[in-house]
Amino acid sequence: MTTTTETRAGFSPRVALQKVGTSLSNMVMPNIPALIAWGILTAFFIPDGWTPNEPLATAVGPMIHYLLPLLIANTGGRMIYEARGAVVGVIATMGVIAGSDWLIDQENAAALATWIADGHAAEDFAELGKVHMFIGAMIMAPLAAWVMKKLDRLWQDHIPAGFEMLVNMFSAGIFGFIALVAGFFGLAPIVNGLMSALSAGVGALVDAHLLPLVSILIEPAKIFFLNNAINHGVLTPLGLTEASQNGKSVLFLLEANPGPGVGILLAYTIFGRGAARASAPGAAIIQFFGGIHEIYFPYVLMKPILILAAIGGGMAGVAVNVAFGTGLIAPASPGSIFAIFGVAARDSYLGIALAVLAAAAVSFTLSALLLRIGKQDDGDIAAATAKMEQMKGKKSSVAGALTGAGAGASGIAVSGHTGPISRIVFACDAGMGSSAMGATVLRKKVRAAGFADVEVTNKAISSLSDEWDVVVTQKELADRAHERTASAVHVAVDQFMNSPRYDEVVELVKARNSGDAPEADAAPAAPAAAAPAAEAGPEIMPLSSIVIAGTARDAASAIDEAGGLLVAAGAVDEGYVAAMHQREATVSTFMGNGLAIPHGTGEAKASISRSGMSLIRYPSPIDWNGNEVRFVVGIAGVGNEHLDLLQKVAMIFSDPAQVQRLEDAGTAEEIRAIFDED
Structure with a gap:
């Protein structure tokens, strides 16, 4: 648990590891379908597959070595800096992949020379396999995207008008090249060494028949939401490497086995009390068939000694999997029995079934014993769920199945993120x-x-x-x-x-955020300064697009009037005005303080030629879905070009004194002058 001191100091090792795990999970999870597709390709078409097919089998290597790491790189870069981060992240990761391959080629060449010098035949030499750069992608792509984001902020206010696209394209290309070289010579050797060390460690555990001991680490880590760092940071990359060589990997089963959780929930079903006993059967169904393991965590937290039952069940499952030589061809996510059997190797179905049964039987037996011998209250599942969510840092997506969480009276939903807000x-x-x-x-x-x-x-x-x-x-x-x-x-x-x-x-x-709040007398940071309207205004909202006495008498006519000004300015075509009406029919664009800002739907962007804004003031308020409106601002935006002026609109209309100035203005020039002020 995070201590008060840790929270106030702004650091907690557990929370930091959770954040790392969550980031890794966010990079891997969206690409699980690609991993499953690769697993199916491997299961069917490699020489040992169900239906060997030499031509199709040629896709197995490129997918695991290039496509899958680059997909993860794309996701990781996009998380940090959207499409721009995705592009530089992929470029940088390609450098890590190429650097790793080059190093392996050098090692193979040197080893082959030694092999031949010792009198061995060249055809008997076993080359080192390539290192698949999943860890490299999860490190390099977010890092490159973050640096690109910081660099853009350095020069974004100093780009001459009209040169934005040129600077943006070349800056990303040049930095992408630099990041590629850095990945080639910098990160590739580190990841190669790390993967070799991790592989050697797992191999040593397997050779010593000690792999079940990893459950001592994995099962408690699941309860405290630290498993993502272990699963996606270590087990998935190692498992994919092993699966690419052997067609399957037991490492995918170390964390995904639903048996330990089901055993605990079944024990509560029979030997539990109160709300815990009543809710356990439904939770078992969700966990076993739905694959949502976190639903059993509150039951463990109500009686923490049950972690021993989870460990025991996990060890039993791993032991059976090792004994039967089972494995999955790709990660199983979520950890549902359906997902596990869906990616099981063709020779592993019986072993996996026995492993799940063994894990459930051991965890059930230990849980039943521990529930019977110690003091057991009536099962405050709500308090345990709240404790779990506190550790997780946000609300559980399945907590409602246990506690029936709803919305608070304040209008802010009580379900949701529970940690500091950033x-x-x-x-x-x-x-x-x-x-x-x-x-x-x-x-x-x-x-x-x-x-x-x-x-x-x-x-x-x-x-x-x-x-x-x-x-x-x-x-x-x-x-x-x-x-x-x-x-x-x-x-x-x-x-x-x-x-x-x-x-x-x-x-x-x-x-x-009380622990992270600045001193009370610290000056609050000013909002990001809007670009001077004198530069953006003539293009985005020219004087011809400002009308001080609109003629519309209802909302539909006002939308036509505002949209007509955008059409006249050459910013949009007539189809955009129709989209403005569609948007209004779905969601009102009334903003408050006598302002409405009609604009098109997301699908109407093809009708926009360039960014534009229009402003109409009405002598008398018009009815806007039951609200009075005096000002209508029409908007059509390409990218973020219009946002600086739109921010200015928001600041003005949030200040009643500024709204009064707009109402008193006698000309379009006076209205523009208000928007031009700093």
């Missing part, structure tokens, strides 16, 4: 207008509270992944956001400019 995303349908303005307002409040290190950004819901601590979105879109970010705290708002939910988010950040 990343907040504001999501909307297109990720272009509503979310950008909402993120600006919320960012200002978070910065004003003294949390300059908390990231607040905006994205389209379609681009979300389950990596955010807090997700804020419009209430109509909450379900879609939850599907993509199930482990986050979710906040639904009715309007974007002055929602009371923002203050609740700030209070949540204060409560969660």
Whole structure:
């Protein structure tokens, strides 16, 4: 458990290892389908496969050696710096792969020369196999993407207008080349040595018949959510190397065996008490067939001595697998009995079944004994689940099956991330207008509270992944956001400019990050400065796109009016205006403080020629789905070109005094002058 001192100091070895494991898992898990595809190819078409096929078997080597590590590199780089990070991450990882191959070739050449000098025949020489760079990809790709991100920030404000694409392309290409060379000569030797050491260690355990002892490490690590670092950082790379040579690997079964957890849950079903006993049968079904192992962790935490039962069951399962020479052809994820048998080697079905039964029988016997001999309360499964989630650092996606978690009265869902908050995303349908303005307002409040290190950004819901601590979105879109970010705290708002939910988010950040908060008298960091509107304005929102007396009398007509200005400016075609109406029919673009910002759907980007904005002021408020609107800002964005001006819109309309200035302005030039101010 993390101590109070560790939390206040900002460091906990357990939490740090959890974060490393989570990062490794986030790189590997999205690419499991590719690993399964490779496993199927191996199972059927290699010489020892079900249906040997020499032409198709030629794809086995390139997939394991190039495709799979580069897919992981792509994912790892994208996690850090989206598409740009993915590209430089793949380039850098290619350097590590080539460097490793070059080193192996040098070692084979030297060893062959010695072999022949000793009088042996060259054809009898056994070459060293290639090292598959999964660990190299998981190190090099995120590192290269992170450096690229930092470099871009150094010069992004100094690029002359019109040279952005040139600088962005060449800077990524040049740095990618440098990272490739660094990986070739720097990281490749380190990873080769590390893989050799790890392989030798596993080989020594197998030769000494001690492999079951790894359960002493793996089973407790699962309970404390440290298994991802072991599984994806060590077992998966070693297992894939072994599977590429032998067609299967027992290492994939060390952590995935569902037997230990099922045995514990069955013991609770028979010998447990209260809520724990009542919920255990359902949890066993979820764990065994669904593969969600974490659902049995709270049952162990209610009586920690049951870790011994998990260890005993794990050791029994490994022992049987070793005795029968079983293995999987690819990682089984999730650890469901269906997934395990789906990637089992053709000679391993019986052995795996016996291993699962043995693990379940041993853990059941030990759990039953331990439950009977010690004091057992009524089974506070809710408290144990909360304890588990505290260790995990976020809410469990299956905790509701045990505790029935719901939403809090404040409007912030109590299900979600439970640790310190460092990343907040504001999501909307297109990720272009509503979310950008909402993120600006919320960012200002978070910065004003003294949390300059908390990231607040905006994205389209379609681009979300389950990596955010807090997700804020419009209430109509909450379900879609939850599907993509199930482990986050979710906040639904009715309007974007002055929602009371923002203050609740700030209070949540204060409560969660109190140990990391700056001194009370520290000056809060200023929001990121917007680019001068004098540069972006004439292109994005020219004077011809500002109307001080709109003629529309309802929301639909106002959308036509705002969209017509974008068409007249050459920013969009007529199809974009229709998409603006489609967007409004799905989710209201009313922002609050008398502002609406209609814009197209995410699918309408093909109708945008360049970024553009229009602004219309209405003499009398018009009805916007039951809300009064005086200002309508139409938006069409390409990339992030329009975001600086949009942030300015958000800052102005969050200040009643500035809104009054806009209402009092007599000309389009006066309105533009307000946006041009620093």
